[in-house]
Amino acid sequence: xxxxxxxxxxxxxxxxxxxxxxxxxxxxxxxxxxxxxxxxxxxxxxxxxxxxxxxxxxxxxxxxxxxxxxxxxxxxxxxxxxxxxxxxxxxxxxxxxxxxxxxxxxxxxxxxxxxxxxxxxxxxxxxxxxxxxxxxxxxxxxxxxxxxxxxxxxxxxxxxxxxxxxxxxxxxxxxxxxxxxxxxxxxxxxxxxxxxxxxxxxxxxxxxxxxxxxxxxxxxxxxxxxxxxxxxxxxxxxxxxxxxxxxxxxxxxxxxxxxxxxxxxxxxxxxxxxxxxxxxxxxxxxxxxxxxxxxxxxxxxxxxxxxxxxxxxxxxxxxxxxx
Amino acid sequence: xxxxxxxxxxxxxxxxxxxxxxxxxxxxxxxxxxxxxxxxxxxxxxxxxxxxxxxxxxxxxxxxxxxxxxxxxxxxxxxxxxxxxxxxxxxxxxxxxxxxxxxxxxxxxxxxxxxxxxxxxxxxxxxxxxxxxxxxxxxxxxxxxxxxxxxxxxxxxxxxxxxxxxxxxxxxxxxxxxxxxxxxxxxxxxxxxxxxxxxxxxxxxxxxxxxxxxxxxxxxxxxxxxxxxxxxxxxxxxxxxxxxxxxxxxxxxxxxxxxxxxxxxxxxxxxxxxxxxxxxxxxxxxxxxxxxxxxxxxxxxxxxxxxxxxxxxxxxx
Amino acid sequence: xxxxxxxxxxxxxxxxxxxxxxxxxxxxxxxxxxxxxxxxxxxxxxxxxxxxxxxxxxxxxxxxxxxxxxxxxxxxxxxxxxxxxxxxxxxxxxxxxxxxxxxxxxxxxxxxxxxxxxxxxxxxxxxxxxxxxxxxxxxxxxxxxxxxxxxxxxxxxxxxxxxxxxxxxxxxxxxxxxxxxxxxxxxxxxxxxxxxxxxxxxxxxxxxxxxxxxxxxxxxxxxxxxxxxxxxxxxxxxxxxxxxxxxxxxxxxxxxxxxxxxxxxxxxxxxxxxxxxx
Numbered sequence: 001x002x003x004x005x006x007x008x009x010x011x012x013x014x015x016x017x018x019x020x021x022x023x024x025x026x027x028x029x030x031x032x033x034x035x036x037x038x039x040x041x042x043x044x045x046x047x048x049x050x051x052x053x054x055x056x057x058x059x060x061x062x063x064x065x066x067x068x069x070x071x072x073x074x075x076x077x078x079x080x081x082x083x084x085x086x087x088x089x090x091x092x093x094x095x096x097x098x099x100x101x102x103x104x105x106x107x108x109x110x111x112x113x114x115x116x117x118x119x120x121x122x123x124x125x126x127x128x129x130x131x132x133x134x135x136x137x138x139x140x141x142x143x144x145x146x147x148x149x150x151x152x153x154x155x156x157x158x159x160x161x162x163x164x165x166x167x168x169x170x171x172x173x174x175x176x177x178x179x180x181x182x183x184x185x186x187x188x189x190x191x192x193x194x195x196x197x198x199x200x201x202x203x204x205x206x207x208x209x210x211x212x213x214x215x216x217x218x219x220x221x222x223x224x225x226x227x228x229x230x231x232x233x234x235x236x237x238x239x240x241x242x243x244x245x246x247x248x249x250x251x252x253x254x255x256x257x258x259x260x261x262x263x264x265x266x267x268x269x270x271x272x273x274x275x276x277x278x279x280x281x282x283x284x285x286x287x288x289x290x291x292x293x294x295x296x297x298x299x300x301x302x303x304x305x306x307x308x309x310x311x312x313x314x315x316x317x318x319x320x321x322x323x
Numbered sequence: 324x325x326x327x328x329x330x331x332x333x334x335x336x337x338x339x340x341x342x343x344x345x346x347x348x349x350x351x352x353x354x355x356x357x358x359x360x361x362x363x364x365x366x367x368x369x370x371x372x373x374x375x376x377x378x379x380x381x382x383x384x385x386x387x388x389x390x391x392x393x394x395x396x397x398x399x400x401x402x403x404x405x406x407x408x409x410x411x412x413x414x415x416x417x418x419x420x421x422x423x424x425x426x427x428x429x430x431x432x433x434x435x436x437x438x439x440x441x442x443x444x445x446x447x448x449x450x451x452x453x454x455x456x457x458x459x460x461x462x463x464x465x466x467x468x469x470x471x472x473x474x475x476x477x478x479x480x481x482x483x484x485x486x487x488x489x490x491x492x493x494x495x496x497x498x499x500x501x502x503x504x505x506x507x508x509x510x511x512x513x514x515x516x517x518x519x520x521x522x523x524x525x526x527x528x529x530x531x532x533x534x535x536x537x538x539x540x541x542x543x544x545x546x547x548x549x550x551x552x553x554x555x556x557x558x559x560x561x562x563x564x565x566x567x568x569x570x571x572x573x574x575x576x577x578x579x580x581x582x583x584x585x586x587x588x589x590x591x592x593x594x595x596x597x598x599x600x601x602x603x604x605x606x607x608x609x610x611x612x613x614x615x616x617x618x619x620x621x622x623x624x625x626x627x628x629x630x631x632x633x634x635x636x637x638x639x640x
Numbered sequence: 641x642x643x644x645x646x647x648x649x650x651x652x653x654x655x656x657x658x659x660x661x662x663x664x665x666x667x668x669x670x671x672x673x674x675x676x677x678x679x680x681x682x683x684x685x686x687x688x689x690x691x692x693x694x695x696x697x698x699x700x701x702x703x704x705x706x707x708x709x710x711x712x713x714x715x716x717x718x719x720x721x722x723x724x725x726x727x728x729x730x731x732x733x734x735x736x737x738x739x740x741x742x743x744x745x746x747x748x749x750x751x752x753x754x755x756x757x758x759x760x761x762x763x764x765x766x767x768x769x770x771x772x773x774x775x776x777x778x779x780x781x782x783x784x785x786x787x788x789x790x791x792x793x794x795x796x797x798x799x800x801x802x803x804x805x806x807x808x809x810x811x812x813x814x815x816x817x818x819x820x821x822x823x824x825x826x827x828x829x830x831x832x833x834x835x836x837x838x839x840x841x842x843x844x845x846x847x848x849x850x851x852x853x854x855x856x857x858x859x860x861x862x863x864x865x866x867x868x869x870x871x872x873x874x875x876x877x878x879x880x881x882x883x884x885x886x887x888x889x890x891x892x893x894x895x896x897x898x899x900x901x902x903x904x905x906x907x908x909x910x911x912x913x914x915x916x917x918x
Contacts, residue, residue: 052540075545083543090541095534098553099633109552110542145632161542338755349768464897466848468855469889472875476882487878575763579852583875594856609768620755 001067003028003168003201004049009061011044011053011225016277018044020226020285021061023304026169031195031202033212033233035248036222037274042205045222046171049203050088051078066168084114087162089191091174093155097146103130103157104142107164114165129160133190152183156190163194169201170194176211188215209249213237221245224274224285230304231311241307241318243290244270284316292317327628335621342613343395347388350606356380361404361600374404378603391606400607405599410607413592420490420504421577421588427508428573429566432516437562439516440523445547447528455520462517467576471510471583478506488585507584511576515569522565523558530554560630567623571616647909654905660898664891668715675708680863688881697887700870701877706884709865710891716777716860717867717895721846724781725839728788733835735789736796737827740804741819750797754790766853780859784849788842795838799831833910840903844896851892867892 002025011019019041026032034042047053049063051070063070065086070078082088090096097106107129108122117125126142133156146154155175162170172191176184192215195202204215212219212233219236221229221244229242240246247270272289275281283298284290290297296316304312307320351357358374379387394400400410443455479487485506491499530536531550539549578590585591589608596604628634648654676696683703691698697706739750766783773779803809804827812822828835853859854868862869867888874884 050541052537079543079545081543082541088541090534090538092534096538098535098539098557100556100631101553106538109539109544113543147633158538161538338752341752346768460900461893461897464844464900465893466851466889466896468852469871469885469892472871472878472885472889475875476878476885480878480882571764575852578763579856582856597858605768609764612764 002026003030003066005062005064006045006049007062007064009045009048009063010059011041011048012058013054013056014278017280018057018225018277019048020224020301022222022225022227023061024220024227024230026201026203028168029199029201030218031204031216033216033219034203034205034222035207035209035212035219037207037248039224039274039277040222041225042222043173044225046088046173046203046205049171050082050086051075052082080114083110083162083167084165085167086169086171087165087167088171088173089155089158089162089175092178093151093158094178096158097154099146102143102145103149104144107142107157107161110161110164125164126160129164130157132163132194133157133160134186135160151179152187155179155187159187159190159194163198166198167200169203171203171205173205174207177206177208184211191215209237221248225277226285226301226314227304228286228314229312235311239311239320241311241313241320242286242315243292243317243319244286246319284314292319327634328625331621331624335617338617339614342617343392343610344388346606346610346613347391350602350609351387352384357602361602363600377402395607395610401603403596403601403604405596405601405604410604413604414589414608414611417587417589417592419493420586421581421590423501424504424507424511424581424586424588425573425577427504428511428515428576431508431512432519432569433566435512436516436519437523440520440562441527443520443524444527444531445550447531452524455524459517459520462513463521465513467510467514468579468583470513471507471580474506474510475583488583490584490586490588503584503586507580507586510583511573511580515573515576518569519562519565523562526558526561527554530558533557556630560627563623563626563630567620570619574612574616648905651905651908653901654909657898657901657903657905660894661902664714664895664898665718667711668718671708671711671715675705675711677705677708679704679708679712679865681705688877688884690881690883698881698883700873700884701881704865706870706887709870710867710887713865713867713870713888714891714895716864717847717850717892720777720781720784720850720860721843724784724846724850725788725842727781727785728842729792729835729839731785732789732792732794733796733828736793736798737800737823739793739797740800740827741823747797750793754794757787757790763849763852766849766858775858775861777860777864780850780853783853784846787849788846791842792835792838795834796831799834800827803827803830833906836910837903837907840899840906844899844903847892847896847899 004026006025007023009019009022010017022041022045024032034045036042044053048059049065049070051073053059059071061071065081070081073081097103104123104126107126108117108119111117111122111125112119123142127137130136130140130142135153135156140149140153146157149157159175170191175191176187179187188211191202191204194200202215204212206212216233219229219231219233220227221236221242223244229236229245236245237249240249247268250268251270270289275285275288281288282300284293284301287293287297292315294317302314302316304314307313307318356375358371358378358380362371362374375381379390382390391401398411400414402408403410403413406413439455443452446452475485475487478485486503489503491503493500527550531554533554535553536549539553540546544552574590577588578593580586581588581590582594589612593605593608593612596608648658681704683699685703686695686699687701687703689695689699695705695707697710700706700709735750735753739747765786766780769779769783800823809822809826812826817825850859850866851868851871854866855872857869857872859868860866870888871885874881874888877884
């Protein structure tokens with residue numbers, strides 16, 4: 001049985017339909033990437049799993065984790081899951097840490113809360129955690145404060161915090177977007193290493209296809225609150241079945257596919273723009289911008305179906321299918 | 324950390340000196356002849372001369388200034404002209420009224436305002452919150468001396484639970500004296516509490532939206548746990564700023580409130596000294612009060628460094 | 641300008657505050673031309689009367705009509721506060737702008753000056769001034785005005801500093817404009833909304849300060865009526881005529897409330913980003 005199974009997850013905030021009937025599952029130790037542009041719903045999915053959505057959100061569907069539907073749990077029960085079984089790294093390392101508490105305190109906090117460790121034991125583990133994330137003693141002591149660390153270093157502290165209780169799944173929401181390019185690679189390496197060593201599942205949320213290529217075995221593509229493609233990273237990358245995926249890939253500056261473009265030529269873009277969450281669209285959500293749109297696309301939204309390549313696409317007329 | 328403290332201490336000293344100079348200038352030098360001011364237009368020549376001699380007005384201004392400040396540091400504030408007793412005696416007599424009053428007001432306003440502010444933030448945009456905002460909006464508009472009069476009207480005139488003014492005196496029993504300070508303290512505390520509650524509320528609201536609260540929640544802390552463990556210290560910082568600023572308004576408040584309730588405190592003393600044009604007393608008291616404000620601001624600054632490690636120096640490694 | 645007004649009409653605080661403020665200003669204005677009775681007319685026979693058809697708010701211990709006195713009191717309060725705040729703004733804003741424009745030691749000097757005038761709240765400086773010059777409306781204007789200078793200086797400086805970092809300022813400097821010109825042409829218009837909001841707040845504070853000074857006898861002198869003085873007289877007659885203590889206080893509270901609401905509304909309308917709830 002899958003460790004995490006999300007079934008027909010829908011989220012409404014006021015009139016806006018933010019997440020549209022999203023379903024996927026994760027096995028133990030699986031690395032799953034979530035890509036899409038800003039606002040496509042990838043972060044909302046993560047927040048829904050963590051139970052940290054705003055109070056004004058209405059959620060329907062099921063999120064089954066280790067046999068339990070998380071959506072039926074009250075906040076106190078969710079608190080026992082957060083940090084202990086599912087942990088999360090956010091995008092902004094500069095503001096993610098409390099400026100008035102030491103990093104040692106903040107890393108130990110989860111352990112003392114969930115594992116009931118005493119001060120001495122927690123302190124010892126903090127030191128070894130710091131070492132594992134590349135902040136070794138004596139240069140980096142648990143008594144340091146966040147303002148004494150750089151952005152990359154703070155993100156390492158956050159990663160240490162998430163590892164502390166040995167969770168089953170780590171959700172990383174754009175963990176490197178706010179960091180320098182040179183630091184990005186190192187943090188991604190760290191995440192990949194940690195995830196593998198501890199056998200954690202990883203949900204890597206990003207808009208950067210390069211990040212996904214580096215860190216994930218499986219990939220889901222989100223567009224305007226719906227999941228449009230889902231399969232192994234390799235399969236998705238090589239087939240680019242959904243027209244949106246293909247457009248996304250094409251829009252990224254990429255030596256292999258664009259190396260033969262003449263100098264001065266423009267990068268291909270997807271015409272049109274993302275629909276507003278409150279817009280009601282019958283039919284496929286991407287149909288308005290799709291070059292392969294057919295009549296049936298405007299009638300009812302396609303669901304994720306397995307195609308020949310072995311992965312799932314939500315499209316009536318995907319690439320790679322002989323029409 | 325030490326450097327921070329030293330710099331602040333130096334600023335404190337400089338400000339105290341500047342304050343004393345300004346007070347001296349305004350009250351002794353600018354009027355030209357302080358003795359004439361004190362005695363008024365119809366003064367007789369020999370009384371004038373006597374006063375001048377007593378005040379040492381024949382000495383140059385700078386020398387007088389140093390004599391005065393050195394005296395202050397030693398606790399010698401000269402003699403009051405109208406009362407004929409050393410000013411320090413007067414101050415000692417009055418401070419036992421004003422200080423407890425001010426303290427009571429601070430305690431009252433803090434104890435009411437901070438929990439109310441936190442509550443309002445926790446129930447943001449719900450009726451409790453709107454109620455708190457509305458009441459505080461009105462409370463801020465009410466002049467504290469009018470509120471004092473209303474309190475007297477209700478509790479002293481109508482209900483007769485308290486006297487309409489006057490101080491029972493510490494020697495006549497602790498509780499009696501405290502009772503006569505209660506209504507004044509409440510009157511003083513009201514506008515302060517209103518402002519403090521609003522600042523607390525907005526500070527907590529801001530903290531609630533901070534990323535590190537989200538991180539704490541993601542670690543598994545409950546909503547109020549996250550707020551208390553991580554938010555309080557951060558939220559206190561602006562609150563303490565306001566409390567520091569409030570202090571000077573509190574002092575001004577005691578001047579009025581002591582007059583409303585006929586309390587023999589420092590505020591009343593200043594007022595009477597002006598009425599009697601006793602410049603010596605006025606000078607000393609103003610420097611004393613202004614100096615207290617400066618010292619309090621200094622303490623607030625120091626408190627910041629305790630609360631916020633970012634201020635202790637040491638950039639990122 | 642017109643669209644700001646329209647936006648204002650949609651904002652509750654702005655409307656209520658504006659209406660209240662205008663009412664008081666109107667009352668004050670009307671008092672120049674007409675009051676039900678001459679404010680200083682003493683009719684001892686009808687002293688300490690409760691509100692009635694003849695005397696809408698009753699009479700005081702000298703038989704003077706309370707309503708008329710309050711109208712003139714409104715005028716005095718408004719004038720004193722307005723002038724005091726104008727003095728504060730008139731000196732404070734240029735100081736603050738200068739500090740932001742010049743930086744360096746000028747900035748330091750202005751900040752020190754600020755810090756240390758904060759040690760003298762309005763009442764304390766009024767006390768000093770009246771110790772020398774004697775009580776009166778003019779001196780309370782000066783005292784309250786002096787306290788307003790550092791407030792405006794601090795706000796102006798705080799608001800102007802980030803403006804100086806913006807690119808169009810850089811462009812202006814490069815084109816050779818001096819700091820004074822830049823301040824006048826670019827900086828002040830951009831921070832105008834902050835200053836206007838602060839001015840309404842200071843106006844409200846000045847009303848309270850003036851009332852306090854008058855209560856102590858240091859402000860507007862008799863026979864000119866002022867709300868504060870009326871309150872202090874009412875206190876003497878508290879046991880005989882409690883109603884006298886109600887009206888002047890309510891007037892002060894209402895006027896201040898109106899101004900505060902107006903300030904809040906203005907803040908919302910002029911720049912929603914300013915909404916730091918106080």
